[in-house]
Amino acid sequence: MGIKGLAKFVGDHGEILTDYRFRNSKVVIDGCNIYHSLYLTSCVDQQHGGEYDAFQDQVCKFFKALRDCSIEPYVIIDGGSDHTDKKFETVRKRAESKIDTANKLSKGLRGAWLIPTLARQVFKEVLSSLKVPFAQALSEADQEIASLAQKWKCPVLSNDNDFYIFDIQAGFLPMSHFKWQNASVQRWSPENYIPCKLYTTTSFCRLVNINRQLLPVFGVIAGNDYVNLDKMGFPIRWKDNSPMEPNWKRGEIPERFPSSLLLKWLTSFQEKQEALDNVHLLIGHGENNMDAALQALSQGIETYQIQPGCLERFFNDGEAPDPGLLPDHLSVLPDWTLLPLTKGTLPPYMIYILQLRPVIQGIQVEDHSLPSGNITSRPIRQVFYGLLLGEGREVEEYDREGKNLTSSKVKAILPSAAQLLQLDTLDQVLRLEVFLVTVGVSQSIFKGLPPQLGLPVAVTYYWLRHAHPRPDRPLLQALLLGLVAANDSSPSCVSGFIEEGLVLERMRGLIQRPAMSPDLGVAHVFSQWNRCMRDGLYLNQLLCLPLPEPQCACPAATQLIQPSVVSLLESRLYKGTLVHQLVDQLRGGVTPDSLLMEDPSSVQLYRTTGQPDGPSTDSGAGGRRGC
Template identity: 35%
Template sequence: MGIRGLTSYVEDHSSQFFIDLKMRDTKIIIDGFALFHRLCFDSNLDLRHGGDYDSFTEVIERFFESLFACNIHPYVVLDGGCDISDKKLLTLKDRAREKIQVALSLSGGGRGNLLPLLIREVFIQVLNKLHVDFVQCFTEADRDIMTLANHWSCPVLTMDSDFCIFDLKAGFCPLNGFQWRTPTMIKDTCHYCIPARCFSVERFCRHFNHMNKDLLPLFAVLCGNDYISLPALDAVFTRLSVSPAAPNTKGRKHQRILGLLNWLSRFDDPTEALDNALKYLKVNDREVVRELLWASMEEYQQSPVKLQDFFQYGAYVSPCATKLGLPEWIQLALAKGQLSPFVCDALSLQRTILHTQVENMQCPSAHSISLPIRKVIYGLLQNSSPNLNNVPQSRGSKQLVAFNELKRVDKNIATVVTHAAKLPPDYWELGRLIELPLSKRQILLLETLKVKEGVLDPIPSSLKLPVAVTCFWLQSLQSRAKLNHVQALLVGMLCGQLHKMTSEPDNEELQVDGAKLLCDQFLKVKEIKVQKRLNLDTAHTFCQWQCCLQMGFYLNQLLLTPLPEPDLTWLYSGTLVHGLSQELSTSSSVENLLSVCPEARQLYNQLFHALKSAVPAEFFPQKSKAKKKKPKKNAVSLSKHRVGIALDTKSLHRHVSNRFGVLTLDDPEDPGQGSDCPSQGS
């Protein structure tokens, strides 16, 4: 939710509304959505190249290490899908439009904050690795967070202004005042604490003539939050001498907040205040507005969901999910973060949101390429429950359900109707999907990704799904991908293996040194790339790949992981892959690049050959035809330039097949702004 202008208002009066804390030896409830936004946007991470998930992972780890060092036990609560009443749809559309403008700014070298596509999945994977307790709610989490925090009498860590309204026993700490990067030692002890500021609702109400705390929810809905914005209330504000229109300046927003709070402080309870507000409306409007305001105020009351039962016993019961009649295994998988809010929205609303990336806005949305995967996901979800408004069907025939997809069309948003894929009868009942043998679930996944059985056998388990997704991506592009793009993605996938070699070395010292040297080279590539302009065509191509990975990841989860879930934290680093793509399109070769680490080179060969054997020749990028070279010495010079010192090393001849010479003669890539759409999805 969120009340417009309230965050900046209380910040401007922090000395009156906040208490200084030295936090340690406590539980804390963390608003997960707010946390991964803040960590991503406040850590100087690159946001133009599709996400440096490895760097983001390090930030998350440092955050929780600070908490553990101060004996703070975190409980992370994540939002799930949209409210099933869909009352926030207009707000969601407005935000989607804003993200398109931010993406457009970033693509041209401007500023802005836009989350990379897989940031949430990376966040959840890191929480699991660190054994941080977390839960994903079925819908928005604010009320559940408030209820849990009051049950345990511990503070909440968030940036949501709605927590100024909730009556929290231990208050809430804004993330921008939570100094986790600089823990301090408590005097005369060897213990550390985190300096923080805690908002006090008692101080806030005392400041406004000892206002009744029960009036705060009415203040929130009158002021306007994400759920309600009534033009009819403008008449009320006019009569109250409170600025009626949504103010454009900070000063006017604060004037409206101050005026409304001073006015409300005259009344003993919400009923009296609401009666006085509604008398300024037309008689015919009063009851309708009253019912709407009371319903909105319910959003600030205690939740029936008992998250403490989930954290203590692993039990999660959501009235919304129960009302929809969703299978029990789906409800629990959602609570454990094993299924995405994308699935939740498709189940409850038959509508999904496809988030815009930093892509070429002159091209169709990068999500277009992953449409066949999404159709299969919808096909699995369309028969989730008899309580949903699905089309009736019999065992002999099946009508396909329509799902609405909110996505970018040009530089605006639009709702596009997409029909679910027609699946074999074995997959018609979502509740029984968990009973299907692994082989059947794997067959559906591989057929969807256009991969034949056995192709992935030589591939390490952690990379089977990414390679399968890359096979799908190559076959779904309307025109052939560039070889340097494929090379860069595959080399980028090696980072996880290199990280294991360097962090937990169990090989010979020489091999570990090679891995460290290669990691250092990758860091240099990333540093150089950050300083250069974004090639929009290359960015769009990699955005398409990441869209395929996202939906392949979701489908694999929904099928109960017939392929091992890949470690996303080291799978894709945008600045590295963009930098490698440019390097491999000009003077560098894969052999030369990986020559310092034979293990990485060997793994790359496995990945490349798996792709080549899986993807029909007409879809696989070929080497560029070398131009005829008149002077012989020019040809020799070019050969030296392309292959470099790698061909002078004897080890290269021992480990790399001669057929990999095709990898050294790719077309150069223009590092500037792209003008034409790259290969488009079907």
């Protein structure tokens, strides 16, 4: 996430950031950064696999605040990543850190942060429900975000401190200073605004007395996600090896900043090339190849040069990026994938697969003495890989093994239904057949189910057969009860509020404050279900949705954007603390029918999801089939 200490340095110096009343403007939003921020600031539980209803509520309130102030948001989400894999080491280190974080959360430790498996999917579906324009970039989003903001002469909203380096004309709004919850709002007033801080490169460079052209040089020498001279064997050495504060143009600043000496050094130059021609004086003391370091620096500087983007025509006209204008490394993408990838209806990690690059699997709270939950859904991914690459090719996956990150080769598998056909020519019947064969179910399981429950129930059948340890009856019952309650008679909109169904309201009434640390056995099995759901969703998307996607947001959610409406959205996929504590209730002797309040439609739907030829598990007390 950019340069260490830079965001704090900027925040500590009031003359860099300007108080700003933001309204009546477009804004380009760094989608991945913002959904991470909204999830982590919504104060929801992070130990039970996801609290998506509270997250959706937070997302909806955020975009309502923007529209109340006549702010037009355009969200861009990361798609692929750096095709040269210069950032891979950074990504790998982050995955290792997430393993440590997940381990701490599993022990009940607070202050650790982890985004749950389906947060990205939920975020995209809420954006769609609220009719917020968004696009999924075909590579990292930073360049597209900066390019679109420059084109439209509007600011960028993010917490990524790389945007302190991009020379964006209309500036950068750090999310940490964006007080959307304190918006000044009066009904129908054109003067509503969100109090925030505005950053411009001009204000920063005025303080530190360097030319704006030198900011990218500062960014790459200081070290970002792409270039780390110290790890390359080129640590910076100053002549006297002593710490020193820069003599700032506007007076001496006492606070420490790791890159203060570098900023002082850059005051001696006017042009980028002049600084690069002298960088050997800082790093030329080693025995390593100086040419390699200079090449890395030059390439790193290019990442901060704002280039023409390819998303403006998508936002304006709904058209896919022009294949002829895409960089060479994206030529592996078939033309038919470009529009659905940009619309976010195809999973972005297929770009990694087609580029034959390694894939790092997500990390969640689970029992680290057991194999990773991602192994449970590996057969689904193997079919995903086979559809993209063909039979027998291998994909390198990085995943948790114990408390370490290790790699393995996963072989692609192509189902017989798709053996002789290209993915874009498969008809709808064959697409559905490929999905059903992969998860091992027949169409009969959908009888009596609402369309939006078909995919979750099919995935649950798969999970029940592949999960290890094998889920017991209360685990399955809790999961199915959660799905049924979330689909309870379609929540209604009354006086501007989206009201929960009575069954879900009843279940919530049974839930006490969650324990400090989760039951790891329960957490591990539900973690496996989340991975199966994620990979099932991705396979369904790659097959162009032979099954309807499960609803993550209430259909009435579009009403929530009106000024008079208070937002409350309801997750329909998974409610972590709810299903965990339903397990406790069921193991304590409470029956599913009583939890469903004997509501006939809910009881019938619950029994349909647990029909005898559907999910079943043996109980330790009798081994009956069904639920």
